[in-house]
Amino acid sequence: MQQILVVQSSARQNGSLSREYTANLVAKLQAQYPAAKVVTRDLAAQALPHLDETLLNGWMKPVDQQTDAERAASDRSNALVDELLASDVVVIGSPMYNFGITSTLKAWFDHVLRAGRTFKYTETGPVGLTPDRKVFVVTSRGGRHQGMPQDHQQPYITTALGFIGIKDVTFLHVEGQSMGEEEAGKGRAEVEAALAAVAA
């Protein structure tokens, strides 16, 4: 194992459960793979630009026909794809905001779901180009949503990663955190048991 990519998307730097449990998981992975480099992409500390016309134009043109602005936008986007492709394991911290992922994490997916790089179009439909790798997703949630129709977080992340070829995805949920002390404690105990099983 060469590189672990940690993608953080909680708006909170302090008191964030997704950050707390991704850190626990990364510590366990580092104990297993001491030589692995950890690269952190903190989408709250450094928000990515949304897709705009300049970037979409840049994606469509050969490099020698791009304007300076299109090249700069393309280079930034390519760097995110390179970072993903260079990582053997990816750990995503994903709070649930309004039943889905944060807009910052959605922006990251918008950059790394890239035609010609992480997937391609074919006559029989799109095909993932990303060699499969292990992805862990730590979700944090005020309520309990696993398997429920209002959960637009796990299905979206599963679909988006699957679309580019990544199928080996494990979710670790921290649920019930706004449901009173007892439920919050239960939610923490559940993720701690799941983390212990990952490390085993």
Ligand SMILES: Cc1cc2nc3c(=O)[nH]c(=O)nc-3n(C[C@H](O)[C@H](O)[C@H](O)COP(=O)(O)O)c2cc1C
């Ligand atoms: C703007 C916002 C929207 C939220 N929407 C939901 C929601 O739709 N469902 C839910 O269960 N919890 C929701 N929550 C609660 C968070 O998922 C919960 O506080 C979680 O712990 C946040 O992740 P973090 O601790 O890593 O910051 C929301 C919190 C915020 C700040």
